[in-house]
Amino acid sequence: MKKGNLVKKGYDEIGSNYMEYRDLFSNLPELEIVLKHLPEKGNVLDAGCGTGLPIAKFFVEKGFSVTGIDISETMIELAKVNVPEAKFFRSDMSKLDFPELSFDCITAIYSMFHVPKEKHSSVLENFYRMLKPAGILFFCLGTHSGDSYGDDFIGVEMFWSNYSPEKSLSLVKETGFLVLFDEILEKGDELHYWIIAQK
Ligand SMILES: C[S@@+](CC[C@H](N)C(=O)[O-])C[C@H]1O[C@@H](n2cnc3c(N)ncnc32)[C@H](O)[C@@H]1O
Numbered sequence: 001m002k003k004g005n006l007v008k009k010g011y012d013e014i015g016s017n018y019m020e021y022r023d024l025f026s027n028l029p030e031l032e033i034v035l036k037h038l039p040e041k042g043n044v045l046d047a048g049c050g051t052g053l054p055i056a057k058f059f060v061e062k063g064f065s066v067t068g069i070d071i072s073e074t075m076i077e078l079a080k081v082n083v084p085e086a087k088f089f090r091s092d093m094s095k096l097d098f099p100e101l102s103f104d105c106i107t108a109i110y111s112m113f114h115v116p117k118e119k120h121s122s123v124l125e126n127f128y129r130m131l132k133p134a135g136i137l138f139f140c141l142g143t144h145s146g147d148s149y150g151d152d153f154i155g156v157e158m159f160w161s162n163y164s165p166e167k168s169l170s171l172v173k174e175t176g177f178l179v180l181f182d183e184i185l186e187k188g189d190e191l192h193y194w195i196i197a198q199k
Helices: 004-014 019-022 028-036 056-059 072-082 119-129 163-176
Strands: 043-047 065-070 087-090 102-106 131-141 146-153 154-163 178-187 190-198
Touching: 004 072, 004 154, 028 119, 028 131, 028 146, 028 178, 028 190, 043 072, 056 065, 056 072, 072 087, 072 119, 102 119, 119 131, 119 163, 163 178, 163 190
Parallel strands: 043 065, 043 102, 065 087, 102 131
Antiparallel strands: 131 190, 146 154, 178 190
């Protein structure tokens, strides 16, 4: 099975069970940093939005107009119920074609590491294209370079793909972003590499 299909199938099966696991992780401190760099109102794209909780909901509650996309139909249906104020579409973050300068902020939280790392550069370039000037990209990746498969991620098979934090940081810079924040943080007993960058 193709890697993307495996990821989609996995999240279609996990569905709402994901929230029990997700509740262990808080992103509020980093979201507060992001907010400081955004206009009071604007457009946010949540790429790999999952159930819409907590990220899409956070921005809706702050008064932003939010669009969420996810590769999993199940996740999109859950997100529509959880955050009715936002717009949600099924789409692959490596194939997005929103017009350029569409968004003040793009988030990809615990999602971009499901895209094969060879595509990370083009995903970043496309995010850059879709952001308005001074727009903010907030995302995270894994901390170890390589591709990995798990056969029991919340009960399903899963695929992850990352470069090292050093290499990911240089891709972000090469894309043209100014890096505002980058740190390896431990949340819910897991380490991830977090980046907040500005166009
Ligand atoms: C670990 S969940 C994170 C969900 C949400 N961002 C959060 O913070 O809880 C990863 C999500 O990314 C989605 N995803 C994985 N690969 C994707 C892709 N290529 N395009 C869009 N969504 C993708 C999955 O379907 C899943 O909903």
